[in-house]
Amino acid sequence: MIPRRFSDLPEYAFPRLRALLERYPAGSETIAMSIGEPRHPMPALLHETLAAHGEGYAKYPPIDGTPGFREAIGGWLTRRFALPTGTIDPDRMILPLNGTREGLFMAAMALCPAEKNGKRAAVLIPNPFYQCYAAAALAVGAEPIFVPATAENGWLPDYTSLPEDLLARTAFAYYCSPSNPQGAVASREQLGRLAALAENYDFTIAFDECYSEIYPDGPPPPGGLEAAVAEGVSLDNVLVFNSLSKRSNAPGLRSGFVAGGPALITAMNRLRSYAGAPSPLPVLHAAEALWRDETHVEANRTLYREKYALADEILGGLHGYIAPRGGFFLWLEVDDGEAATLRLWREHGVRVLPGAYLGRGDPRFIDGMNPGTRFIRVALVEPPETLRPGLDAIAGILRTTTNSPSEATA
Ligand SMILES: Cc1ncc(COP(=O)(O)O)c(C=O)c1O
Structure with a gap:
């Protein structure tokens, strides 16, 4: 007998992502930008x-x-x-x-x-x-x-x-x-x-x-x-x-x-x-x-700063991009997070996470809407040379979205 108390939990974000993408081949060599797993060397x-x-x-x-x-x-x-x-x-x-x-x-x-x-x-x-x-x-x-x-x-x-x-x-x-x-x-x-x-x-x-x-x-x-x-x-x-x-x-x-x-x-x-x-x-x-x-922490931060700079260089000024003030994720507004995720995968082999998988509709707020639906989450964990083509592909998506610029800054 399995308790019902967890029945409200949707499938975890990453199995959901796998189910979304496995129906299609990657458009190019895979670029991992979905999971927030640090990839810098461990300290000696x-x-x-x-x-x-x-x-x-x-x-x-x-x-x-x-x-x-x-x-x-x-x-x-x-x-x-x-x-x-x-x-x-x-x-x-x-x-x-x-x-x-x-x-x-x-x-x-x-x-x-x-x-x-x-x-x-x-x-x-x-x-x-x-x-x-x-x-x-x-x-x-x-x-x-x-x-x-x-x-x-x-x-x-x-x-x-x-x-x-x-x-x-x-x-x-x-x-x-x-x-x-x-x-x-x-x-x-x-x-x-x-x-x-x-x-x-x-x-x-x-x-x-x-x-x-x-x-x-x-x-x-x-x-x-x-x-x-x-x-x-x-x-x-x-x-x-x-x-x-x-x-x-x-x-x-x-x-x-x-x-x-x-x-x-x-x-x-x-x-x-x-x-x-x-x-x-x-x-x-x-x-x-x-x-x-x-x-080692300062050295680690220096590596992330190179990636913040890369994101600024490639995405700066585009609708939907806000430079993060901490952490190693970009939270980018697109028209439809799942559709953008699929497009990035099928056309470029870029793996990101649909924002909806990290949010939930709550009837008390914003008309019960899931606040992640129009977003993708992008992890800046890979080295800059790997991230560059991924960010270029994402820039292409941001250029074709119809959303208006976000008013607030993160
Ligand atoms: C917001 C947040 N809290 C907690 C964790 C858990 O990290 P850990 O268990 O590795 O300390 C994560 C991991 O990605 C996270 O993103």
């Missing part, structure tokens, strides 16, 4: 530390990681977000994750009730969004609320303007900045207002920050912890999630962390002690070394 430090600590695979690792791991993360958060000394108590406020995906899911399992104030609990989700959020909401029997993140609101969901009765039953909220897929970056003030909202309405806010280290020239994207501190809000309702997948080009290492309010971390740790998969000791050692090092 990763290989060295893993090799040096290989004997650790002989032991069951502690679920809350090692003191060295927690201290490295605490130090990184404090440096990166200029947190006042003492803001982070590593032993009470940090846990390792096997990548942020499982942690984002598990956080809802540990912290989101099915009911709040006598009503079905609501989970706020940006729309379009990283698909794990919706599965997490359904897993706990809460109602996912898909809040539009469109040009009209600067590509970020505005939770502060949601109706009072909805906020009163909100138990958990996901927020992604820099955002996947739009590459929008929330200001510190926006993040602070969200932390304050979470405190006022007593829900947990999960800031998904896994793209925080990938950004063009200019100041680094702000984070949820610094914003809460600046706003004078306690961290009791705040969690931030980050990962080595993008920062250190190690998506297969499965290493991330969650940091935030001690009571939230304690509750997550308790559930994880029963049901979580601990991060292996060699992975914890490697992660510790990587979070202490910024040299």
Whole structure:
């Protein structure tokens, strides 16, 4: 017997893409621009530390990681977000994750009730969004609320303007900045207002920050912890999630962390002690070394900056193109995302993702329309020489779309 609670989940985006494209041959040699899998070299430090600590695979690792791991993360958060000394108590406020995906899911399992104030609990989700959020909401029997993140609101969901009765039953909220897929970056003030909202309405806010280290020239994207501190809000309702997948080009290492309010971390740790998969000791050692090092991160950013520049060069000025402010995706407005995806594949062998596969229609907002329908998501992970012909083909699509220029900038 299979439970019905997940029956609302559509097929995952990538099997859907395969089903869409497999009916036709690629028009040319394939150019992969659909999956956000980093392709830059992994740092040597990763290989060295893993090799040096290989004997650790002989032991069951502690679920809350090692003191060295927690201290490295605490130090990184404090440096990166200029947190006042003492803001982070590593032993009470940090846990390792096997990548942020499982942690984002598990956080809802540990912290989101099915009911709040006598009503079905609501989970706020940006729309379009990283698909794990919706599965997490359904897993706990809460109602996912898909809040539009469109040009009209600067590509970020505005939770502060949601109706009072909805906020009163909100138990958990996901927020992604820099955002996947739009590459929008929330200001510190926006993040602070969200932390304050979470405190006022007593829900947990999960800031998904896994793209925080990938950004063009200019100041680094702000984070949820610094914003809460600046706003004078306690961290009791705040969690931030980050990962080595993008920062250190190690998506297969499965290493991330969650940091935030001690009571939230304690509750997550308790559930994880029963049901979580601990991060292996060699992975914890490697992660510790990587979070202490910024040299490889700067080198990684330099490679992405070349690609931002390439996208600007080829797509700049075309309707539908907005230079991302963070992350490695382009979110491009076309007439019909699925049709554009098929055309790119059949005529050029370029594989992108229809935006609709990352969005959902929600009857409460924008007439129930899926905000991704007119978009494609393009991943800038391959080297520039591979991306160039792909972006040229995409420029051809943008030139023939009938859409008008987007009014807002991401
Ligand atoms: C927005 C967002 N959050 C979380 C993740 C999960 O990353 P990981 O589990 O590798 O840390 C991804 C991965 O692509 C993502 O795009």
